[in-house]
Amino acid sequence: MPSYPFVYLSSQSPRRQQLLEQMGVAYQLLLPDETENAEALEAVLPSESPKTYVQRVTSLKMAAALKRMERRQLPRAPVLCADTTVALGRTIYGKPENARHAQGMLSELSGQSHRVLTAVAVGTVRKHAQALSISTVRFAPMSAQQIKRYVASGEPMGKAGAYAVQGRAAVHIEHINGSYSGIMGLPMYETAQLLREFGFKV
Numbered sequence: 001m002p003s004y005p006f007v008y009l010s011s012q013s014p015r016r017q018q019l020l021e022q023m024g025v026a027y028q029l030l031l032p033d034e035t036e037n038a039e040a041l042e043a044v045l046p047s048e049s050p051k052t053y054v055q056r057v058t059s060l061k062m063a064a065a066l067k068r069m070e071r072r073q074l075p076r077a078p079v080l081c082a083d084t085t086v087a088l089g090r091t092i093y094g095k096p097e098n099a100r101h102a103q104g105m106l107s108e109l110s111g112q113s114h115r116v117l118t119a120v121a122v123g124t125v126r127k128h129a130q131a132l133s134i135s136t137v138r139f140a141p142m143s144a145q146q147i148k149r150y151v152a153s154g155e156p157m158g159k160a161g162a163y164a165v166q167g168r169a170a171v172h173i174e175h176i177n178g179s180y181s182g183i184m185g186l187p188m189y190e191t192a193q194l195l196r197e198f199g200f201k202v
Contacts, residue, residue: 003199007122008079010065011185015166016082019186023202025195030065030079038064042083042094050087050117051132057083058119058130066125078198082120084185086161088112093161102151102162109161111141113175116161118182122194129194133187135178137165142172 008030009020020027032038041060044053061081069079086093088108096102113136121130142150150169156162163169165176165183181188192202 004077006077007195007198007200008065008069008074008077010061010068010079010081013082013185015164015184016186019181019184019188019191020080023188023192023195025200025202027080028077030068030074032064032068036064036068044092044094048092049090050085050092050115051134053092054083054085054117054119055130055132057085058121059128062121062123062128066123070125076124078122078124078195080120080122080191080195082118082186082191084116084118084160084183086114086116088114095158095160096156096162099151099157102156103147105162106139106142106147106150106156107144109139109163110147110172111139113138114161116165116178116183118179118185118187120187120191120194122191122198124198127198129197131187131190131194133179133182133190135176135180135183137173137183138175140172140174146172 006026006028009027010030065079093105116135118133155164155167179187195202
């Protein structure tokens with residue numbers, strides 16, 4: 001099995017970078033350039049289930065990243081991609097478009113248990129492996145003022161479901177069942193298993 005000195009991380013998420021560093025895995029960023037419409041990959045298809053959605057988007061991100069590596073003629077190494085979504089029933093909660101959208105999301109999640117699904121994939125041109133982490137998070141009931149204050153902090157922007165489990169939102173979370181790192185955006189157990197398939201000693 002080939003041994004690679006690093007993995008390409010195709011994600012702008014500082015949390016995913018932090019979790020890879022925590023695992024002791026060397027990485028280099030492989031981010032989209034101006035010619036790519038990365039946001040378009042995250043569009044939800046009609047009647048798509050959250051599980052199908054997050055796995056499909058991760059596969060699309062992987063295909064785009066591998067093409068990017070080839071186009072830039074970069075040294076060959078496995079690519080790591082991930083996608084996280086929040087789901088209440090079959091309703092998919094992506095990143096909020098603005099503060100009002102974030103407030104609406106959090107109002108719907110308030111006092112409810114929801115799922116956080118993170119699909120992670122590691123792949124090369126010849127081999128591709130993917131895993132899925134599903135966790136449950138329960139928010140305590142939140143008042144309109146509490147939601148407004150949280151949104152005003154700016155933390156919900158750019159986060160699936162309009163919150164960050166490792167941030168200020170933690171004071172409203174009653175219960176978690178599953179992978180804390182998966183809720184953050186990169187399930188460490190599943191990621192380690194995938195990296196081992198590509199020769200990484202994790």
